[in-house]
Amino acid sequence: MPNLIDLRRRIRSVRNTQQVTKAMKTVATAKYKKASRSVAVGRPLWHSAPASAGRLAFWAGPNAHPLLDIREEQSIDVLVLTSDKGLCGAFNANLLAKALEFLKSKEPAARIRLELIGKKAVHFFKRQEYQIDRVFADHTDKLTPADLKKLAGELMEKFLFRETDAVYEVYNEFKSVLTPKIMIVRILPIATGTEAGPDHGLDPDWEPRPFPLISALWPRYVEAQIVHAFAESQAAEQAARMMAMDSASNNAEDLIEDLTLNLNKARQAGITKELLEIMTAVDALKS
Amino acid sequence: MSGKAPDRFRLRVVTSKSLLIETDADEAQIPTIDGLIGVFPNHQPLIVALGRGTLSYRQAAYEERFEIDGGYAEISPDSVLVFTESAATGE
Numbered sequence: 001m002p003n004l005i006d007l008r009r010r011i012r013s014v015r016n017t018q019q020v021t022k023a024m025k026t027v028a029t030a031k032y033k034k035a036s037r038s039v040a041v042g043r044p045l046w047h048s049a050p051a052s053a054g055r056l057a058f059w060a061g062p063n064a065h066p067l068l069d070i071r072e073e074q075s076i077d078v079l080v081l082t083s084d085k086g087l088c089g090a091f092n093a094n095l096l097a098k099a100l101e102f103l104k105s106k107e108p109a110a111r112i113r114l115e116l117i118g119k120k121a122v123h124f125f126k127r128q129e130y131q132i133d134r135v136f137a138d139h140t141d142k143l144t145p146a147d148l149k150k151l152a153g154e155l156m157e158k159f160l161f162r163e164t165d166a167v168y169e170v171y172n173e174f175k176s177v178l179t180p181k182i183m184i185v186r187i188l189p190i191a192t193g194t195e196a197g198p199d200h201g202l203d204p205d206w207e208p209r210p211f212p213l214i215s216a217l218w219p220r221y222v223e224a225q226i227v228h229a230f231a232e233s234q235a236a237e238q239a240a241r242m243m244a245m246d247s248a249s250n251n252a253e254d255l256i257e258d259l260t261l262n263l264n265k266a267r268q269a270g271i272t273k274e275l276l277e278i279m280t281a282v283d284a285l286k287s
Numbered sequence: 288m289s290g291k292a293p294d295r296f297r298l299r300v301v302t303s304k305s306l307l308i309e310t311d312a313d314e315a316q317i318p319t320i321d322g323l324i325g326v327f328p329n330h331q332p333l334i335v336a337l338g339r340g341t342l343s344y345r346q347a348a349y350e351e352r353f354e355i356d357g358g359y360a361e362i363s364p365d366s367v368l369v370f371t372e373s374a375a376t377g378e
Binding site: 056 | 305
């Protein structure tokens with residue numbers, strides 16, 4: 001028969017854990033609301049900007065700007081965005097598995113350099129034999145758009161000086177609360193649309209000429225892509241943590257129920273046993 | 288107005304914070320870096336950098352204006368797509 005004291009102790013410890021997971025869920029929910037708001041305001045822009053940039057690239061022509069320059073991928077930079085902390089389900093594990101798969105597919109042809117955001121990515125890739133160029137691993141959630149723009153600037157510089165032939169980013173997009181969507185996006189060279197779209201019969205005029213216009217616009221676009229990926233990743237992380245902590249709290253509840261049932265059974269069994277002993281003793285006295 | 292030409296165009300103004308307008312319009316005034324241009328349906332396709340100024344559009348008798356700052360516009364015969372920096376509704 002399980003010991004009553006042991007059972008009580010276990011229930012108490014599970015309840016404590018549950019309190020922690022509940023608190024973490026509350027925190028994640030608050031952070032998620034904040035993060036998802038910043039994603040939501042950017043939605044209309046990201047709904048139409050990539051297509052527009054593609055059309056501009058198409059009209060400008062393949063050699064209009066160095067940022068469009070498609071070269072053989074001999075050396076590539078990959079930006080991987082994860083979280084700093086765990087306790088968010090398979091959020092990081094799924095992403096890192098996908099990222100690794102992607103790197104393996106590129107590996108035969110290209111020299112790979114990594115830019116890592118998030119402690120989880122750093123720990124993971126330390127064990128792999130890829131060259132790690134830059135790391136943001138402390139207080140990733142405090143990264144400002146300015147930091148990310150600086151990173152984007154460095155990546156663009158490397159691309160323009162032909163140190164790298166393509167830049168990819170791998171991140172979790174906040175698709176819904178239940179499932180983040182893993183995105184692998186080539187940010188450089190900028191993807192060219194394959195067609196101008198049905199409503200554009202003619203080549204457009206440019207005002208000013210394509211080169212100065214594009215030179216002003218596209219660096220901003222590349223920066224915005226990285227900032228956007230970061231915001232998405234943050235929102236997805238908090239959503240994943242919220243879900244993970246919610247199911248942890250539920251599991252704890254189930255466990256407490258089971259243990260309480262066992263405890264009651266054991267207590268009842270003890271009482272029955274004692275009664276039986278008393279009755280036996282009374283019987284013995286009577287006879 | 289000829290039968291085939293669109294008599295209105297679709298105007299969309301997108302900022303980094305919101306979709307400011309999505310509407311059909313008869314006419315729009317767009318502040319480019321070289322000055323204000325008027326856009327009517329069936330405009331020649333044009334990609335143009337924008338400056339700071341007031342963007343206004345008219346739909347029948349209804350008119351609305353917005354302050355915008357920078358970005359670019361993609362103009363085609365039946366649509367105008369504006370990406371801009373910061374924009375606020377005019378009083």
